[in-house]
Amino acid sequence: MSETPRVLVVTPTYNERDNLPVLVRRVMALGPSYQMLVVDDASPDGTGAVADTLAAEFPGRVHVLHRTGKRGLGRSYVDALSKAVTMDVDAVCQMDADFSHDPAYLPDLVRGLFEGGHDVVIGSRYLHGVSVVNWPLRRLILSTFSNRYVRAITGLPSRDCTSGYRCWRREALARLPLRQFVSDGYAFLVEMLYQAMGAGCRIGEVPIIFVERREGQSKMSRGVILEGVIVPWRLVLRHPGWRGRRA
Numbered sequence: 001m002s003e004t005p006r007v008l009v010v011t012p013t014y015n016e017r018d019n020l021p022v023l024v025r026r027v028m029a030l031g032p033s034y035q036m037l038v039v040d041d042a043s044p045d046g047t048g049a050v051a052d053t054l055a056a057e058f059p060g061r062v063h064v065l066h067r068t069g070k071r072g073l074g075r076s077y078v079d080a081l082s083k084a085v086t087m088d089v090d091a092v093c094q095m096d097a098d099f100s101h102d103p104a105y106l107p108d109l110v111r112g113l114f115e116g117g118h119d120v121v122i123g124s125r126y127l128h129g130v131s132v133v134n135w136p137l138r139r140l141i142l143s144t145f146s147n148r149y150v151r152a153i154t155g156l157p158s159r160d161c162t163s164g165y166r167c168w169r170r171e172a173l174a175r176l177p178l179r180q181f182v183s184d185g186y187a188f189l190v191e192m193l194y195q196a197m198g199a200g201c202r203i204g205e206v207p208i209i210f211v212e213r214r215e216g217q218s219k220m221s222r223g224v225i226l227e228g229v230i231v232p233w234r235l236v237l238r239h240p241g242w243r244g245r246r247a
């Protein structure tokens with residue numbers, strides 16, 4: 001690895017036209033070792049075209065993947081991360097476009113990875129109590145409950161198994177069989193960690209303060225929640241030997 005780790009930040013977008021330009025500039029300002037890969041699901045609000053303009057503004061540093069067909073966070077990540085592992089970088093981060101994940105934490109995640117000796121580091125909302133800003137009580141209860149549920153079933157060690165803010169060593173990410181994953185929606189994030197645990201990855205966490213989105217709409221739906229209930233069981237039934245495995 002080079003002295004300064006080269007970091008690729010993968011950001012899925014669906015109707016994030018207003019957030020994306022601000023976000024990309026914040027990541028670019030972290031320095032030349034940072035690149036971005038935006039994966040857009042043919043957003044009706046034209047986020048894809050905004051992403052193309054940003055790619056032209058930061059040639060070689062901002063990349064765009066335009067998806068067509070059935071949309072989904074999990075599907076987008078499969079396509080984007082499969083491309084990410086072939087790129088010439090040391091670390092691959094996953095980060096939302098709505099500023100719930102402050103890009104200022106990216107260097108902490110990267111340090112946790114290489115200085116902390118981990119294969120994946122999670123930006124965690126639940127490391128020291130609860131660090132979530134502007135969530136209604138029912139959202140907080142849903143998230144707290146789903147984390148306890150996931151941990152109890154899968155034996156995952158992390159306090160925050162459903163956080164979408166993460167950083168991976170590229171080689172560790174390349175070991176996950178992304179194309180064989182069963183989940184389409186947010187449960188994809190849990191599946192990634194279960195697969196990482198099965199692959200013997202060292203899983204770390206650093207604290208973040210999560211702030212509810214200011215612009216745009218939430219994509220949380222009943223189908224997504226139902227998938228979140230079923231997927232942990234599917235994972236454990238499929239690979240019972242991985243349950244609670246420690247690196």
Ligand SMILES: Nc1nc2c(ncn2[C@@H]2O[C@H](COP(=O)(O)OP(=O)(O)OP(=O)(O)O)[C@@H](O)[C@H]2O)c(=O)[nH]1
Nearest residue numbers: 012013014041071072073076096097213217218219
């Ligand atoms: N490519 C793609 N991106 C998506 C899709 N659904 C959500 N996203 C993006 O994934 C990230 C997380 O989605 P959010 O809607 O913020 O989900 P959330 O954080 O659970 O919910 P809120 O913040 O309350 O809206 C954001 O950057 C979204 O734009 C999708 O189907 N395809």
Ligand SMILES: [Mg+2]
Nearest residue numbers: 096098100213
């Ligand atoms: Mg969000």
